Amino acid sequence: MRKERTVSTQTPSHDVVILGSGIAGSTLGAVLARSGAKVLIADAGTHPRFAVGESMIPQLVAWLQVLAERYDVPEFQALTDATTINEKVSNTFGRKQHFGFMLHRPGQEPDPDESHQFVIPDALTSASHLFRQDSDAYLLRVAVGYGCDTRQQWRAEKIDFDDDGVTVTGTDGHVVRARYLVDASGFRSPLADHLGLREEPARFKHHSRSLFTHMIGVKPFDDVLDVPERSRPPVRWHNGTMHHLFERGWFWIIPFDNHESSRNPLCSVGVTLDPRLYPKPADLTAEEEFAQLLGRFPAVERQFEGARKVREWVSTGRLQYSSGKTVGRRWCLMSHAAGFLDPLYSRGMSNTFEIIHALAPRLLAALAEDDFTEDRFRYVEELEQGLLDYNDTLVNCSFIAFSHFRLWDAVFRVWGSGNTPGTLRINNALRKYRNDGDASVFDALEKVPNTGLWWPDNDDFKTLLDGTAQACAQYEAGEIDGDRAADIVLRLVRESGAVHEGFGWKDVDRRFIHPGRDQILDFLQWAAKSPVPALGTVGRESLDALLAAGAGSAAPIAGVNR
Template sequence: MSTQTPTHDVVILGSGIAGSTLGAVLARSGASVLIADAGTHPRFAVGESMIPQLVSWLQVLAERYDVPEFEALTDVTAINTKVSNTFGRKQHFGFMLHRPGQEPDPTQAHQFVIPDALTSASHLFRQDSDAYLLRVAIGHGCDTRQQWRAEKIDFDDDGVTVIGTDGHEIRARYLVDASGFRSPLADHLGLREEPARFRHHSRSLFTHMIGVRPFDDVIEVPEASRPPVPWHNGTMHHIFERGWFWIIPFDNHELSRNPLCSVGVTLDPRLYPKPEGVGAEEEFAALLSRFPAVERQFEGARKVREWVSTGRLQYSSHQTVGRRWCLMSHAAGFLDPLYSRGMSNTFEIIHALAPRLLAALADDDFEEKRFRHVEDLEQGLLDYNDTLVNCSFIAFSHFRLWDAVFRVWGSGNTPGTLRINNALRAFRTHRDPSVFDALENAPHTGLWWPDNDAFKTLLDATAETCAQYEAKLIDGDRAADIILGLIEESEAVHPGFGWKDVNQRFIHPDRAQIADFLQWAARSPIPALSTIGRESLDALRAAGAAESPAAEGDR
């Protein structure tokens, strides 16, 4: 055990998107930070689809900690201009149901178009975005050790010593492990739960390819069933019983010069066990042959890197913070990426950890209780998303039930994002970070809309109903009727976007509908919802975006 005086305040294991972002925040705030990584940049990484909450949290980090370079990642035009011209556009979440050997029914599809008022999101080409963030961290003062693998970790009263496979020692006051699944800290402290506690199961096959055709070009759809924006303009999810393909193009923005496409599939291994003696590429081709329309997308496509075939994706940890350490984000646990929550969760956790860690460094007090909220947040983000993803995998086998689960998921996204945006707007005005503390004062830590009891009740009832369907206690139509009835009755679900209308499968809110939603929210008897509505309406009016007589009369 080393007795050397720490040479750094914080050592971060992992220079990916999590470690580099946290390092930049801490170093910009005056901490001495070393980022150590077993690899180097640029490098391949999955987790490429942005969501509105991710953008909002990144904007919060940029403003609160004065790291303006983060802003380049919050807009698809800016990222292609300021980082590299390799990023795609994420205009929507698209879903289409497929059955083996059949053409898809175009009426069994959904599209949730991200409101322009919220964000202009991207498909991140991670080898470029992650290398950019590491450069940002270095620019703000972080030291680095790349191609250096941690082998041994020792804690004592004064700090932590990390020893590499080359024998070199790093001494710091605090350790953050942001390295992912092969976490040295999780191994050292025996933090992994065996098996993972999560209810859903999935494994994955994935790569990058060239020549993947836009789905719009391989399927004929009657005009009445065409989505509001092309399928190629967002993240396409081809869903089937207990599995889904993803199509994430990087060539769908006018500034991008990247012809590649991220592709993959996740499968429940209980229904689709990993075949012995069959390679990942061969297995993927066999899966494609079951779904004619998806297979047509890949005619003439070829891989540009080797396929990856995983075991079960899900892993969890029974503890994520302790005295002088934090197991952060994907080092703490991992879920199926169906709703692209991973990076959003990462930035939310960074926002929770950074102020506590900076205060602990200032006070020289690293007791675990100071970081209790970080623990609760990490576990909550994983558990609530597990609930939703598990419901979705169950529902994929029955369209009406899946339609109901889709509506539960979607209806909470806009309010969940607006509450973050409102706090950021208040901070820009008053520069008072207590507005962010108020975001944490919510009863359902980790839920994407954490301060609304009615939404939490709706999610819980959805999970219970899907479990009854899975156990064959009720059929799919009965399960769908129950959840759709709950959506209709819920005070948390706005009727205007179409979440309560089963005939509306394409959700495309425009500014007028957003204004109508905010007026409805402002009148809500739910305090958290009415606050979102009032604050957001004030912002719209200040921007001159809500000019209708109804909006003025509602003031």
């Protein structure tokens, strides 16, 4: 890193240069340009292109709706509904109606009673499986439509900061000058490399590597597993994101053909596994290794009978990477350029949009005031690091628990119980903003004790996660067995003031969580009476909105147009 600053005689031609035209760079570019900034989005590749990270979650939809309304970019709304995205972007997107999980053991048929499903409440959102080559190209077009300049197939080779801005020189010798640099390029971040920001090794406890591709002919899991009616989930497995779990690993199945408007026969498939237990073989191709893994789990293997790849397999090393610092004077290392953990629970894109929401107002204010001091971006760094660290805690617990069903069942309940209130607090802020146009309601979302946790303003929930992590660590170390660890976590769930009984999170006989409108109403009434301030606020505000709309109506409780 440079020790001295110089003054350049070249006037910046742009306010902001963004490295990376993927979902992060294009969304941020559209927001900034719509607000009057002169933005250049530069990318070493071009669109359309393959990308993974395709499963949406309710918090992702909520943040995207906030960005659409706060910055008047209505085109974002097309991505927030599974039907609308197929009508307005392209007819290539699947639906994400649930998170589905089933545990597998080598050489055995799965026990249907060792499965879980969390159905996303229709009252909250209608999520999708994003076919990223189309969604990302669409967002770049949106950014260009609002005035962003672009340079595609242009790789940054040299980055120089001075008192007045940043100079980026490409491998072709072309020079770009701007007042601020955002690197949204991902793992191969030129800025992280230039400033030496990567932590070696990554600080995270979790370890995983991955194999993935797109395939055609993958059978719905419902068609290859015959189970008694009492063990069938409320929604077909094929209607959501399927997670096939095994010791220290999991397969994902993300279909794009499960929405009635989609004409896309492809399916995203992959596996992540702990390289400490499954070292990368030197004598197998990625395709051969995937087939070998399938051969260990009969039901999963049947799902792939007759399927074939439509693009080459990708085989990674360790997925986890982290950066010791993510903001500085005139620069930000954003989202997946800052770090990455694991695709389990599909938090990557949600984290991205939350970070964009934190960065955009600070950057626009810095441009207006010509003040790029690092302190004004401090919250962005706290958020980025917190999102990664809390996700590390949860995913590491999950991988530990995959070897023992009762412990995994307990961890599932910890994860799931925070999702709905974590989403409602964002929707409540958006509803207030719609009423009076006062953006300070979003500032209030940042005043939380646990920045980066998916339910960040409830200390009871943080205590629950901490206790879960401790029990899982004791099980991993051999200090207690799996049943004892499960008993500890399940007791914490039962006793936690952050967990509502109505959805079934406290009932070990309820493996399929499918909240209907009546259950949502009951949850909000319970939350509204809570002595925990954050929970009471979420409950009262959401309950008021639901009752105003009419408890029996079909309107979503979030009060968000779909």
